[in-house]
Structures are given as structure tokens and as C-alpha cells.
Amino acid sequence: MKATLNSRLAECLSALRAQKGWTLDQLAGLSGVSRAALSRLENAEVSPSADVLYRLSEAHGMSLSRLVALTEDRYPALVSRDEQPTWKDEDTGFARREVSPAAASLGAEIIECKMPAGTEIGYGVPDTVGQEHHLVMISGYMRVEIDLRGYDLGPGDALRYRQFGEARFMTDNGQGARYMLCMPR
Secondary structure, eight states: OOOOOHHHHHHHHHHHHHTTTTTTHHHHHHHOOHHHHHHHHHHTTOOOOOHHHHHHHHHSSHHHHHHHHHHHOOSSSSSGGGGGGGEOOOOOOOOOEEEEOOOTTSEEEEEEEEEOOOEEEOOOOSTTEEEEEEEEEEOOOOOEETTTEEEEEEEEEEEEEOOOOOEEEEEOOOOOOEEEEEEEO
């Protein structure tokens, strides 16, 4: 049976509160929404007003649209390898596979990248300046320059950074690189 908007919102609000470890009383204090109203919302007994949703989104440190998106987005829990989107640049041989594709209600995506030997890829200033990245080397060797600072990476190394300016990824002529990249949405 398809869940109603109220029941999806109830699940979402309950899960958000549980993630923070808050009691109903604590959330009531943070949001200005009464404990009784919060309880009825989490039990899908009532529909919230736009004002109540706004106050709850503020208490959870997110936009109202993000809170609503958490109730709307349905994504598969399992993404089999055959369903993971892939892309390959025919000029450089660079290939990427969206191991865990982005979804509106999820906080991050994970991408597997393969760079052939002797490849250089440059990225300009990102659309989301300061976006967090976590890069984990699986195999091979690569030099990464983030905002004019260089890092030499080998198998098992992890590079964590926020990108504010340009970035360059380079492999030398002797060996390519395979790595995973996790990026929050």
C-alpha cells in the first residue's frame, strides 16, 4: 500500500529527531512547536501547517524544501552494478561509475573513477564553492592539486578537502589510478 504524505512526513520527522538524539521536549524547545503537536505529527494524526514545517526545518538546520524533499524522494536501497550509470571520455579514457548515485533525500553520492596512465584532467572553480570531497585511492598512483596545493596519492591513501578553486588530477606515464570519490549533495 502506498504511504500517504502524512505517514511519510511522520517517518521523516521521527527519524530526524532520533538521529539528533532529541526528545520531543527538546525539539519543542528548539522549534517552538508544542510537544503534543510534535507527537501528533510523528504519529501521522495531523497535517502540519507551512509555518510548523518551516519551524521544524529551521530546528533541524535545513531548508524547508530539503525537509519536503525527504518525504518525496523514493530511491532504491540496492543499486546493482548493472544499474549504476557509467560514463567514459573517449579522448582521455577517463571513466566513472556512479556506485551510489545522488538522490534528493540522501546526503551524498559515491563515484568510482579510473584514469589511464599519462592522463591529466583539470576542473575549474566548482559550482558549489567549498564543497566537501573524500577521495580514497584503490590502486595506482596519482597527483592531485587542489587550490594550488599538491598531494601524491597511492593505494589506501585518503584525501579530504573542500574545493574552492581549480583542481587537477594527474597520472604519470607509468601507471594509471583507480579511486572512489564521495561528495555530499
